[in-house]
Amino acid sequence: MLSTPSQPRESGDLSPFSLAESRAGSEWWRTAVIYQVYPRSFADSxxxxxxxxxxxxxxxxxxQALGVDAVWISPFYPSxxxxxxxxxxxxxxxxxxxxxxxxxDALLAEAHARGMRVIADLVPNHSSDRHPWFQAALAAGPGSPERARYHFRDGRGVGGNEPPNNWQSWFGGPAWTRLGGDDGQPGQWYLHLFDSSQPDFDWSSEEVREEFRRVLRFWLDRGLDGFRVDVASSLVKADGLPDIDPDADPQYEPHSGQPGVHEIFRDWRALLEGYPGDRILVAEAWVQPLSRRAEWVRPDEMHQAFNDLFDVWDAPALRARIDATLAAFSAVGAPASWVASNHDSVRHATSLSFPDAPYGGIGPRTPDVPDYDDCLPRARAQALLNLGLPGGAYVYQGEELGLPEVTEIPDELRQDPTFFRTQGEQYGRDGCRVPIPWEAEAPSYGFGPGPASWxxxxxxxxxxxxxxQQGDPESVLSLYQAAIALRREHALGAGQLEWVDGHPDGVLAFRSAGVTVLVNMGESAAALPAGEILLASAPIHDRTLSPNTAVWMHS
Known part of the structure; x- marks a missing residue:
């Protein structure tokens, strides 16, 4: 049977954390469970x-009742x-x-009073095209100091009619947009690795670097506990903005993972260390191999870098990935951090059972999308895997409710720029961003006081x-509450992973901090070893672990 979750924490049960510096090696972020809020879709007041x-x-x-240590909030800035x-x-x-x-300020104060830290998203790779700097660049013209804050270039070919290089936007189409000149003739091109409304900053500009130091200080002075840095690997581009060579090493990209980016984050790390309370930097740095990603979390750079597990449900493959992650990050003295879902990916309650999902999102015309009830067992088991691993763990809003990807959004209601830039070829990320449900019988399911939801x-x-789900011992919510409480009680985040062999090939088994974690990713039931069952993702019968089930045992 499933274990009964611990009682939710009340504010009186947990003293607000100390803002004093932690002892090196025991800082809060090394083992934290961090909850991501996508503010458009969390709660409407x-x-x-x-x-x-x-x-x-x-x-x-x-x-607080869920038991998380910190809240990461996606951008809430003017936009x-x-x-x-x-x-x-x-x-x-x-x-x-x-x-x-x-x-x-009220949110920050309330979170701190409840013993939770707050991390904000920072977007330093690009701004909006409505940012005053970009508007000034448009007005100033070619060769101006205002344009030097961004990547403006003349085009190639006859009349400059071709983009300056062959880079493509991650949202589809060219990464360059051409401006019209004052005389009505075409003008320069500007770089945008994402939408055309998101021009990339040129980080070779000291003015750009000083501006972001100012931004960091602004929020740190208000008491913010850190930043998740969007597209952290792409701030610096290769000198000369060369073409991507299709025959070159696929792990080398002239617009990502350039060595010069590390100087920026060393500067930021030094700035943060001037503040009390272990303020942190978290990198979104999707670079390969993992040894390169670990460079972002060397002792004088960032504190964490995401590592995802949401696209694999195979015990040998996952074991290899976990080993590679722990080896790469421990080599630089950093913890791993594990992510199953986020605001940019198909929710793992769907993706784990849909390995052939097309790149770029799924929607009404996507064939063979699995039924939700068939997907849920893997999602529940994945929760115990992620929360049982040593290091930090991230929970994306609604993950604790077992929410699947929403595929039935009609085309006319979609809002992700990926959908429009690819002419509907890719659905984009709307399906993981649908406002979450709080109350079954309320308008907009309790998302807001009325029926509206974006x-x-x-x-x-x-x-x-x-x-x-609240109070139902078999619900996904109760599973997450119990797992986070047990994770804290047994200090699983601070454990040392040791693989446990002797199980069938489809079973992933490891021991950490005195707890054995077993996840059956095979097609047959497996016998459980002797020991006390602390928590299971599904009922256990006759001490056998069914497929797509995970268990924590006291060893």
Missing amino acids: DGDGIGDLPGITARLGAL PQRDGGYDVSDYCDVDPLFGTLADF LPQPERWARLARDR
């Missing part, structure tokens, strides 16, 4: 259908919202869509709502 900062503050009690807030027009304010600076919520949200 005013009924406009879009989540906001007061909505987050009102729901912090639920996150035209062409890319869900990742197109920033002012880095030192709050978009009125989400509230005010006073609302941010993306349509499916009917299945009613049975997955938090109030339906």
